[in-house]
Amino acid sequence: YVNNINTHEGGTHLTGFRRGLTNTLKKYADGSGMLDKLKFDISGDDFREGLTAVVSVKVAEPQFQGQTKTKLGNAEVSAPVSQAVSDMLEAYLEENPNDAKTIVQKVILAAQARHAARKAREMVQRKTVMGGSGLPGKLADCAEKDPALCELFLVEGDSAGVSAKQGRDRMFQAIMPLRGKILNVEKAMQHKIFDNEEIKNIYTALGVTVGTEEDERALNLAKLRYHKIVIMCDADVDGSHIETLILTFLFRHMKDLIESGYVYIATPPLYQVKKGSRSIYAWNDDERDRLIAEFRGKSGSDSGIHVQRYKGLGEMNAEQLWETTLNPENRTLRQVTIENAAGADHVFSMLMGDDVPPRRKFIEDNAKYANIDA
Numbered sequence: 001y002v003n004n005i006n007t008h009e010g011g012t013h014l015t016g017f018r019r020g021l022t023n024t025l026k027k028y029a030d031g032s033g034m035l036d037k038l039k040f041d042i043s044g045d046d047f048r049e050g051l052t053a054v055v056s057v058k059v060a061e062p063q064f065q066g067q068t069k070t071k072l073g074n075a076e077v078s079a080p081v082s083q084a085v086s087d088m089l090e091a092y093l094e095e096n097p098n099d100a101k102t103i104v105q106k107v108i109l110a111a112q113a114r115h116a117a118r119k120a121r122e123m124v125q126r127k128t129v130m131g132g133s134g135l136p137g138k139l140a141d142c143a144e145k146d147p148a149l150c151e152l153f154l155v156e157g158d159s160a161g162v163s164a165k166q167g168r169d170r171m172f173q174a175i176m177p178l179r180g181k182i183l184n185v186e187k188a189m190q191h192k193i194f195d196n197e198e199i200k201n202i203y204t205a206l207g208v209t210v211g212t213e214e215d216e217r218a219l220n221l222a223k224l225r226y227h228k229i230v231i232m233c234d235a236d237v238d239g240s241h242i243e244t245l246i247l248t249f250l251f252r253h254m255k256d257l258i259e260s261g262y263v264y265i266a267t268p269p270l271y272q273v274k275k276g277s278r279s280i281y282a283w284n285d286d287e288r289d290r291l292i293a294e295f296r297g298k299s300g301s302d303s304g305i306h307v308q309r310y311k312g313l314g315e316m317n318a319e320q321l322w323e324t325t326l327n328p329e330n331r332t333l334r335q336v337t338i339e340n341a342a343g344a345d346h347v348f349s350m351l352m353g354d355d356v357p358p359r360r361k362f363i364e365d366n367a368k369y370a371n372i373d374a
Helices: 012-032 044-048 075-095 097-128 158-167 190-195 197-206 237-253 255-259 285-299 318-326 341-352 356-369
Strands: 151-156 173-178 228-232 263-266 271-275 278-282 305-309 333-335
Touching: 012 044, 012 075, 012 097, 044 097, 075 097, 097 190, 151 158, 151 197, 151 237, 158 173, 158 318, 173 197, 190 197, 228 237, 237 255, 237 341, 271 285, 278 285, 285 305, 341 356
Parallel strands: 151 173, 151 228, 228 263
Antiparallel strands: 263 333, 271 278, 271 305
């Protein structure tokens, strides 16, 4: 803040704050000897990782810059802010050695995680650029090479993956089975994410890498192999959970795919209602009940009516899976979009994060709307 104006683009006051914080902590850490055994450098980001701070200054004649004029440009502000932060922080560290030790340990942990994450990203990068021979063994690729015409289905479970591989159109549809529930990236440290085998396989199958000329952490879509990435999970509660885990990963680490309109969710049916030679699929309980009533007709009899509930994609044979979920002529795909990024960020943090009370409140507030799958 400058004169109570929110300077969300930053400016010289934030530059001074960062300099004062980093220099003071580094000086203390070097003097403590705790960094002596580290085999790599500590960066300024490591000192600030996870930190939340409010910086407010009063400036007689502020000069604002930036696109929205919310970035402070006064060069003379940086040094006093840096000095003030340095003086107060230095005194605190000397007076509170236990806290100071904890802070330095946190910095070391952040540096180790950053270093491990970079190595893991480089492994993902190297594995991806290997080309065709480096594709995951479980991926059943398609013949088409034009990404605009190609579809990749991320399928829950190996058994469903077998049916999907048999039922797909091999010309333009690729199948990638996922074993069980993928890592919850909302709770995992970054280097653990890039070290996860299923996640590495997704990167490799898609052909995307981490790092561009402008940003070493940005997603690079230059060699993306599919312009339709379809999440295909069971229609039950467990399937919804796995779907949410995949969406959490895509939102946190492949948001560009969503923003480019490449991510979809398949809608497999929940029921098959049969009578005689007629067979119709239902996607929810209401549709099932309507079909049963239709088959009863004027007689009102359930005789000859058979209802099959699909507990999982693996219960469908290849022909049924093609007919209901894979065939572009019949299927329904829901495109994933981000209408409110801040709202989506909050929901993923609340549903998938470490903080339990907000999730408990959400469940209590919405329990009456739940459809119990039992």
